Amino acid sequence: MVYAKTRNEKEWKKHITALICVFIASIIMSINIKSFVRAGDLIPGGFTGLSLLIQRSANLFAGIELPYSIINISLNALPAFIGFKMIGKKFTSYSVLMIVLNSFLVDLIPVTPITYDPLLVSVFGGILNGIAIVIALYGKASSGGTDFIAVYLSNKLKKPSWNFVFGINTIILITGGFIFGFEAAMYSIIFQFVSTQVIERLHRRDHKVTLLIITKEGETIGQELLEYTHHGVTKFEGQGCYLKENKTMLYTVVGADEVKDVVHLIRELDSHVFINIMNSEGVTGNFYQEPIE
Incomplete structure (x- = not known):
């Protein structure tokens, strides 16, 4: 209800x-x-x-x-x-x-x-x-x-x-x-x-943005992104060269109009996260876009 x-x-x-x-x-x-x-x-x-x-x-x-x-x-x-x-x-x-x-x-x-x-x-x-x-x-x-x-x-x-x-x-x-x-x-x-x-x-709906997310909360953030955006997320495990700590890098592509909300969501889950935001020239393959009703 x-x-x-x-x-x-x-x-x-x-x-x-x-x-x-x-x-x-x-x-x-x-x-x-x-x-x-x-x-x-x-x-x-x-x-x-x-x-x-x-x-x-x-x-x-x-x-x-x-x-x-x-x-x-x-x-x-x-x-x-x-x-x-x-x-x-x-x-x-x-x-x-x-x-x-x-x-x-x-x-x-x-x-x-x-x-x-x-x-x-x-x-x-x-x-x-x-x-x-x-x-x-x-x-x-x-x-x-x-x-x-x-x-x-x-x-x-x-x-x-x-x-x-x-x-x-x-x-x-x-x-x-x-x-x-x-x-x-x-x-x-x-x-x-x-x-x-x-x-x-x-009009940003048709523009795509690539996010590279470096975090210690890879599992949690990855699952939340899947549920929130319906976009695929790819996970890479690695190590930071400065502190030698184990880190996770999440790779995903979202609509430009979604970036603000997505970044806010990620920072709520990990306040120390590092996010690289890049404009994408284009994408091929399956990309979920909210249908126009």
Whole structure:
């Protein structure tokens, strides 16, 4: 009963965190579109950019003012369906909530340009866009469209794939260049590149870290790591060259977002432990990653 109650409390905390992240990310992304993207006539890539591209084209060639919300929600219907089937129901549900909330906020928030300098718009708009996506991903959600592709590929390949999606977005931007001019398209590519780099730096789930742990409590720490992280641990027995004491070295690979908690756990078990933390370029073989629900 106690375990079930604790588990339910944990699930509720996750749900509330997800909703808060979705709400904050939607506001930041909507303000960014109305303050930077519209001011610089940018096409931010992804389905957001595609929605703006369709909206501007309808206005330019047919004189029709299409609501951003209707276009964006319609375009994301198919990716959302695929997300339910191939990624996870909770993740897709939170993403759909963000898509709908962001879509209507863009229609409701007034245009409030901060600057018309195209380079400043591209750089700071890209930073805000990247931050919004990172917050959404932290809450186990996304902004939809090509983000679904990035998350799916990251789970399959076990490494970041946002630069691959940047390539897809560049095609959308070049298409926009043929219609609205290549100067706006080139600044849009800068916007998208900055956004992608922010996500790569701040979203740590897809990055791997190697830990080399030198301790006298090898058996205890090794067992605790197995249960806590579900990652494999390899044990080596040796001797310290300075004090000539018998030591155990534990070798394991964890996600970059797990390092802080794992190090805290280890230091609670052995306050004199020595840990070497190294970034891993990549891993092959079985590596447990918490599934996206």
